[in-house]
Amino acid sequence: MIRKKILLLGDFNVGKTSLIKRYIDNTFDDKYLTTIGVKISKKFLSVGSIECELIIWDVEGATPQKRIPEQYLVGASGAIIVADCNREETMVNLEEHIKHFKAVNPNGKYVVAYNKSDLLTPQQREHFQMVPGGVLTSAKKGDHVNQLFGTLAKEILS
Amino acid sequence: MKNIQIILNAILSQDVFEYILIDRAYRITDFSENITRYFGKNVHRDDDIRDYLPEIVGYEDRIETVLEDEKNRYVLETVYKNDYYINIHLEHYSKDKVLILLHNTTEITLSKLELLQYSNDNQLLFNTIKKILDSQDNLLVVTSNNKIEYANKKFLEYFSLKSLDELKERNENNFSITSLPVRSFDALYEYAKEEEKELTIGEDTFLVKATLLEKTYKLFTFSKITKLCDMNRALEEKINRDPLTGLYRKSYFDEKLAEALEYDQSVTLVIADIDNFKAINDRYGHLVGDKVLKESADLIGSQLRDNDLFARWGGEEFLILFKCSKQEKIVEKIEKIREMVDTHVFDGAGHLTVSFGVATSKENDTVYSLLERADKALYLAKKKGKNMVVVG
Structure with missing residues (x-):
């Protein structure tokens, strides 16, 4: 079976761990608990006739004081770059995270998630400005979470 | 030998290492007894290491380099495994085997996590507070020992600063670059600590309030009131002006005259009265009368300086205040005005004249006493036949 390493990258407190929890366990916890280092989860999925095991790296969030160590990025086939759609600075930093990921994995694929969309009004959601291919997600409500991981898996396996 | 040395050193330094040996095909060939605690299940020889350590997925190229050269080694720090935090070391063991050392760092990582959680919570709080402060219309600045520690977005924008760092870097005593018309923030604090005070910066007017946050930290709030001041000034002008002639009203004149006398300024007061004005109203109507009043005001006003x-x-009476005691010169000027009116042809009313009463201030004069003397002089001018200047 094919095993693919994917990363969740982004600033701290954007909901990377929550997206994984929603995707793997279909659960959500409102309490913010910082991630330190990395935690790996696994998920089997089929894309067409291809069976794949995603090795999902929940990487500790970047802070103004600490960049994500390169050792975590090595060998990744893809990444979900996450921002909090309510925190401007996390969206500004998306470009930096993408650049960092692509520098280590030039052939790596990525998708951008604008998480916590449940906090936006319907009007805000409708007019939300995103990078091409970006997805508004809500780990709390489960909106577009499976689609997010599925899109990346397809990209990687295509 | 080197690897054994690492294990020994770890034991001696009370660090806890477990190990696994794998071959080129990622098959487990050997492992230490307690390794299972990191996986939550029993480990078997010949199993694929990636079933236990999926962290290895993506690291295959690096494992190749470790096999090739004993100098190559990698470490993957702070990996969460089955309630433990571990560092995963990839070490050369032989040309066919890689030694994986799992170093338990749970205790120290949990301490770090506590600090990181605290730091991130504070960072979130700081970001929220910063957003609140940046959303304010007021200019906010926090100082410590007379130097700027924080300034909100509005403050930076107002003084055309790109960032707070720029503000801090520009000048050791960064007060001066803000062009605030005070010596220092400490001086500003003394000025505005009790209540909001007005402060002019360039063409803008601000209300500044200083608040002591802690012993050395001070918060200054600058509320821009330029528009309000302009509106007040416009309103004051409207209140103080006579709508027909555009001249100041008597109440405003009295106020300024009182101020001048209070500060012992020598002034000369002139009362002007249009002769036989009632007849103009009776003969030509009030609309023409109003036009005459306006034209008279314009005519006299055209001969006065800005500070008169x-x-x-x-009615038909005007007041002029000259902040000057050279009576002769003023009388000369008034005489010219009188002559000018005398030769002027008023629209709809033709020829008319004006009488003037002049009085110069003396020591201990009041508004009333000065007005009284000028009024008496005007009375004499009228009595003597009008169209003349009389000094009281």
Whole structure:
């Protein structure tokens, strides 16, 4: 079976761990608990006739004081770059995270998630400005979470 | 030998290492007894290491390099495994085997996690507070020992600063670059600590309030009130002006005259009265009368300087205040004005004249006493036949 390493990258407190929890366990916890280092989860999925095991790296969030160590990025086939759609600075930093990921994995694929969309009004959601291919997600409500991981898996396996 | 040395050193330093040996095909060939605690299940020889350590997925190229050269080694730090935090070391063991050392760092990582959680919570709080402060219309600045520690977005924008760092870097005593018309923030604090005070910066007016946050930290709030001041000034002008002639009203004139006398300024007061004005109203109507009043005000006003105060007392009477005691010169000027009116042809009313009463201030004069003397002089001018200047 094919095993693919994917990363969740982004600033701290954007909901990377929550997206994984929603995707793997279909659960959500409102309490913010910082991630330190990395935690790996696994998920089997089929894309067409291809069976794949995603090795999902929940990487500790970047802070103004600490960049994500390169050792975590090595060998990744893809990444979900996450921002909090309510925190401007996390969206500004998306470009930096993408650049960092692509520098280590030039052939790596990525998708951008604008998480916590449940906090936006319907009007805000409708007019939300995103990078091409970006997805508004809500780990709390489960909106577009499976689609997010599925899109990346397809990209990687295509 | 080197690897054994690492294990020994770890034991001696009370670090806890477990190990696994794998071959080129990622098959487990050997492992230490307690390794299972990191996986939550029993480990078997010949199993694929990636079933236990999926962290290895993506690291295959690096494992190849470790096999090739004993100098190559990698470490993957702070990996969460089955309630433990571990560092995963990839070490050369032989040309066919890689030694994986799992170093338990749970205790120290949990301490770090506590600090990181605290730091991130504070960072979130700081970001929220910063957003609140940046959303304010007021200019906010926090100082410590007379130097700027924090300034909100509005403050930076107002003084055309790109960032707070720029503000901090520009000048050791960064007060001066803000062009605030005070010596220092400490001086500003003394000025505005009790209540909001007005402060002019360039063409803008601000209300500044200083608050002591802690012993050395001070918060200054600058509320821009330029528009409000302009509106007040416009309103004051409207209140103080006579709508027909555009001249100041008597109440405003009295206020300024009182101020001048209070500060012992020598002034000369002139009362002007249009002769036989009632007849103009009776003969040509009130609309023409109003036009005559306006034209008279314009005519007299055209001969006055900006700092001469010109007002309408009421009816057909005008007041002029000269902040000057050289009576002869003023009389000369008034005489010219009188002559000018005398030769002017008023629209709809033709020829008319004006009488003037002049009085120069003396020591201990009041508004009333000065007005009284000028009024008496005007009375004499009228009595003597009008169209003349009389000094009281």
